Amino acid sequence: MKPLSLFNRILILIAALTIIPSYFTPLWQISLWAPQYPEGLNMKIWIDHLSGNVDQINGVNHYIGMRHIGDEMFPEFCFLIYVIGGLIAMGLAAFVIGRRWSLYGFFALIALFGMGVLVDMYRWGYQYGHNLDPKAAIKVEGMSYQPPLIGYKELLNFLAYSGPDTGSWILIGGACLLILAIVRDKMEKSIPLTK
Template sequence: MKTLSNSNRLLILIAALTIIPAYFTPLWQISLWAPQYPEGLNMKIWIDHLSGNVDTINGVNHYIGMKHIGEDMFPEFIYLKYIIGVLFVLGLVAAWIGKRWSLYGFLTLMTLFGLAVLVDMYLWGYDYGHNLDPKAAIKVPDMTYQPPLIGYKELLNFLAYSGPDIGSWILMGGVALLFVAIIRDRRKNKNQVVA
């Protein structure tokens, strides 16, 4: 079992610490702009709640038959804080163990978590944008209102944006540190083999 250098163990520790801001910063954001809302409407998704112009967005979306956005439609708010807590503890354990397999294992878990979040966001957006109330005041045949997973999309007279917010950018920085640790470890082992 290859033991990691102290500097790589420190990188794992810092990567684990980047998980903590997820409890105190928004993780995702969805924004809308239209002629009647030039300043934009914004909804931020945190680890356990929503913030921003949620009521105004609900008022606008009601006319096209979209579901009411509420915290009760996100069961993730109940268990996400525990999953992130487990990831944090596993990161600390990986740094303490200091073996190559613990680095790769922690990176794999963080990557799988990120992919699971993206899949979950896509499925929520699909359901939200496709399952419309047939009695809605405004109906456009064959029109769906699924917000973009990442990036911009035009929906009627609205420009919608969806993407990571502060907490997710910090988490991605932590994952980047794990990649740096892997690259450094491989270079170190390559140099040892050459020597």
């Protein structure tokens, strides 16, 4: 099987290296705005912890019966560092191997990881927004408070936003480099060889 071009292998290497910042930058963010919080409340989700206005968000959510948010709510924090490390290792291996199957395999792993994160975020948001304390001070019949997976959503007098943060945008950029490598590889394969 014909090896990948040097340019495409470099794209794989850069894509693998773009995963490293996910150890040092927030991956996801959830923000809330309301008349009493015009500056907004923000929670950032990192590879192994939460940061931001978590205590204030917990204080607001307590009145409508939502569970306390804490690092313990995310068992993913215990193993995500290893999953990310495995992705980096697979990317470096794909660069060294330099074959078409290694490029496609690495891209498939990145895509599966991205889909897994979205499914996991949806599952967490659903459970968090629907499993409410029946003894809550404020109850609105039939109302759930599931935050949006991506984008904006009105929740009572709050505007909620959820979406990728710095680390995820860098990862998305790395995935785009892999797509570029795949497109280039297909184009190189379709160009007839000339003597």
